[in-house]
Amino acid sequence: MHSGCSAHIDLSAITHNFEIIRTLAPKSKILAMIKSNAYGHGLVEVAKTIKNADGFGVACIDEAIVLRKNGINNRILVMRGFTDTEELLIMNSYNLSTVIHNKHQLSILLDTKLPKPIEIWLKVDTGMHRLGLEPEEFIKAYRTLKKQANIQKPIVIMSHLAEANEHESAKTIQQLKLFNKLIHNLSNPVSIANSSAIIDKAETHTEWIRPGLMLYGINPLSKTNKQNLNLIPAMTLKSQIISIKKVKKNEAIGYGSTYKATHDMLMGTAAIGYGDGYPYSAQNGTPILVNDKKCKLIGAVSMDMLNIDLTNAPNTKIGEQVILWGKKLSITEIAKYSNTISYELLCKITKRVRINYC
Numbered sequence: 125m126h127s128g129c130s131a132h133i134d135l136s137a138i139t140h141n142f143e144i145i146r147t148l149a150p151k152s153k154i155l156a157m158i159k160s161n162a163y164g165h166g167l168v169e170v171a172k173t174i175k176n177a178d179g180f181g182v183a184c185i186d187e188a189i190v191l192r193k194n195g196i197n198n199r200i201l202v203m204r205g206f207t208d209t210e211e212l213l214i215m216n217s218y219n220l221s222t223v224i225h226n227k228h229q230l231s232i233l234l235d236t237k238l239p240k241p242i243e244i245w246l247k248v249d250t251g252m253h254r255l256g257l258e259p260e261e262f263i264k265a266y267r268t269l270k271k272q273a274n275i276q277k278p279i280v281i282m283s284h285l286a287e288a289n290e291h292e293s294a295k296t297i298q299q300l301k302l303f304n305k306l307i308h309n310l311s312n313p314v315s316i317a318n319s320s321a322i323i324d325k326a327e328t329h330t331e332w333i334r335p336g337l338m339l340y341g342i343n344p345l346s347k348t349n350k351q352n353l354n355l356i357p358a359m360t361l362k363s364q365i366i367s368i369k370k371v372k373k374n375e376a377i378g379y380g381s382t383y384k385a386t387h388d389m390l391m392g393t394a395a396i397g398y399g400d401g402y403p404y405s406a407q408n409g410t411p412i413l414v415n416d417k418k419c420k421l422i423g424a425v426s427m428d429m430l431n432i433d434l435t436n437a438p439n440t441k442i443g444e445q446v447i448l449w450g451k452k453l454s455i456t457e458i459a460k461y462s463n464t465i466s467y468e469l470l471c472k473i474t475k476r477v478r479i480n481y482c
Contacts, residue, residue, distance in 0.1 A: 129363035129396040130478040132450070133165050135173045137356035141339050142174045144353060148322055149329040153178035155201060155315070157336035159187060164470040165340055165358055168194045169481060174339075181334055185211055185220070192218050201245060204255075205229050209236050216242050223247050223282070225255040230265055238274045245280040245315070248306060250299040252286040262306055280332065281307055281314045288320035289344050296321075300328070320344045323353065342455060342466050359470065360450025361477075363396040365414070365442050368434070377431055378423025383408050390434040391422065394446045399427040401473040402448060403462040406430075410461040413447040414440055421461075 145154060156177040157163075162170035171180055171191055179199035182188050188200045201221040206212040209232055215222055221243035224230055233244075246266055249256030257265055269275050283303050287293035300316070307314055315332035317325070322333050324345055337344045341357035371377060371385045385391075392414065398404040402425060410421040412430075417437040421430060434440050449455040455466045462469070 128476065128478065129361065129400050129402075129448075130480055131164070131473055132360045132362060132480045132482060133169070134356070134358050134360070134451075134482055135169065136482075137341055137358040138165070138170060138173050138339060141341050141355050141358070142177070144355060145322060145333070145335050145338065149317070149326075149333050152317075152329050152333045153331060155179040155181045155199075155332055155334045156339055157181040157334055159183040159203065159336075160471045163336065163340050163467065164473045166479060166481070167191065168196070171196045171198070178332075179221075181336075185214060188215075188220050189218055192220075199243070201243075206232065208232065212236055212242075213238070216240060221245065223255075224265070224269070225249075225257065227257070227261065227265070230268070233274060234268070234272065236274070241274055241276045243276040243280075244269060245282050247282050247284070248303070250283040250302045250306075251295060252284050252299070254284070256283060259302060259306060266310070278312045281310065281312050282332075283316050285316060285318060285321055285328075288318055288325070291324060291345065296325070300325075318344075337467060340470065344466075357449075357451050357455065359455075360452075361396075361402075361448040361473070362450075363394045363446045363448065365392045365432075365440055365444050365446060366395045366429070367393040368440065368442060369393075379426060380424050383423040385422075387435075390438055390440075392419075392432045392434045392437075392440055392446075393429050394432060395429060396446070396448060397426045397428045397430055399474065400477050401469070402430065403458075403464060403469060403472075405464060406458070406462045410458060411453060413453050415444055416447075416452065418453075 154177050158170050158180050159182045161167045181201050183203050188202050203223050205223045216238045223245045225247040247256040248262040285296055287295045313331035317328035317333040319335050319338035321328040341355045371389050371391045373385050373387050375385050377383045396402050404425045412419050412432050414437040419436050420433045422433045423431045449458050459466045
């Protein structure tokens with residue numbers, strides 16, 4: 125047994141979550157978002173696990189090529205699209221689909237002769253103000269693309285919601301109103317639903333939905349009356365105790381002496397730190413499970429280690445298991461203690477962490 129940390133990925137949980145998504149939106153096709161190494165869960169492994177997905181969404185061409193070279197033949201949509209003619213031709217050669225989200229891409233596409241037509245998802249900015257054509261540019265771009273032989277038909281129309289995780293967000297209502305206005309006279313397939321919208325807004329269950337975080341067993345909604353979705357967290361981050369010592373009341377612990385013992389206590393040190401992806405920003409009191417007993421982080425997180433108040437687990441021994449997040453300890457809770465989001469925690473797992481699939 126190694127003394128380092130490991131991430132245990134339950135692929136059956138991902139299959140389970142995928143089927144829940146199907147149940148929530150049975151008439152929609154699913155573009156499963158597996159960008160950023162499938163949110164830290166393993167790009168190829170996740171793709172092979174849910175190979176019945178209608179398509180996969182990735183951020184960049186490199187991710188898409190890895191999938192193709194590993195035998196993934198599903199539709200693959202590159203969300204950032206291309207930046208020059210060379211990238212467009214590469215995408216075409218690997219039979220990739222692309223988002224068009226600005227006039228620069230549109231110009232390149234119109235000026236390039238492709239060996240075969242390419243599938244286009246035309247993105248309009250309805251209020252997030254990140255990627256997407258301006259609403260006043262959208263119809264002209266759509267009509268131009270519709271005439272091109274380079275383009276597979278029909279074109280998919282898409283947008284992205286900025287506050288879908290907030291129940292009854294006024295901004296979301298505004299975005300949906302604008303999106304519906306823009307597509308009112310079009311018969312094209314459309315897509316606007318991310319995980320939050322899939323859960324909370326049935327009216328967004330159009331031809332395509334784009335689940336991300338919920339696929340990995342995490343509910344992205346901040347507040348909702350639909351909490352009991354039966355999603356199963358797929359990742360459990362584990363380590364083990366490598367040292368135990370007694371610390372007297374008022375003794376300072378760790379770098380910067382950010383914590384002083386409130387009583388004579390038993391302290392354990394676990395073999396995980398920010399060098400493995402555990403957040404340096406985690407505050408004193410962040411929950412950690414030691415032998416299934418809830419304990420607390422104390423002191424600053426180091427590169428390779430962190431310290432735990434073992435008051436609630438006084439019989440702990442060196443070598444025993446520590447759980448940082450997973451089925452028994454919500455990553456959302458850890459994110460709140462760390463002033464971040466669960467997305468970041470998942471994606472920051474480093475190469476030093478052993479990945480075990482089960």
